[in-house]
Amino acid sequence: MTALEDLRALLAGPVEEVAPRLLGCRVEHAGVTVRLTEVEAYGAGGDPGSHAHRGHTRRNGTMFGPPGRLYCYLSYGVHVCANVVTGPDGSASAVLLRAGEVVAGEGTATERRRGARHRDLARGPARLCQALGLGLDHDGADLVGCAGPRLRVGPAPSAVRSGPRVGLTAAPDRPWRFWEDGAPTVSPYRRSPRAAAPDSRPSGGGC
DNA sequence: CGACGGATGGGCT
DNA sequence: GCCCATCCGTCGG
DSSP, rough: OOOOHHHHHHHOOHHHHHHHHTTEEEETTTEEEEEEEEEEOOOOOOOTTTTTTTTOOOGGGGSSSSTBBEEEEEEETTTTEEEEEETTTOOOOEEEEEEEEEEHHHHEEEEEEHHHHTTGBBBBBHHHHHTTTGGGGGOOTTTTSSSSSEEEEEOOOEEEEOOOOOOOOTTTTTTOOOTTTTTTTTTOOOOOTTSSSOOOOOOSOOO
């Protein structure tokens, strides 16, 4: 099987199964390569935390398209973040590229990130895009194609952990964040201050 | 290292 | 208007 077929097969399943398998994969663009260490899964209708939850809009159109495309959006008016679209066409699911380690092009990445330390170059979704030189103009780019940003399969990490997604007000407890255990480039977890209180009820005897 | 608050402007009700 | 899938500086331990 070719690497390209590997990648298409990798992106085809349910988003919460695809997301952890993207850990260890590489994203390359404009002279910089990042090895993914932290991602988050976002579904569609059944996921209140997803941009696609309330249907098709101008911003989230790419999510409703074919898998293997890059969905870029503007966060807090200033920061660009990027996702990989997954699943069958129209399923509107995607995996947020939350953090990674710069493994090539460190000089270029450091310039784009205004002298940040190695660990912080791509530690956070907007930082990762900045290090890679990704902007809104890359929304819809085909990651499986020959030009522009590319995604390549890489060795899976030895241990993966999961927990709630960062910063959400809706579905703040769904454990759809996945990261490489022990990786220093994983971003710190922060719960949205506006999210409902954590569901701390022991649901049947946990200690 | 963890916690907190302000900046910021497009997207959507 | 209100809402944010964030970042960065600045606290305190």
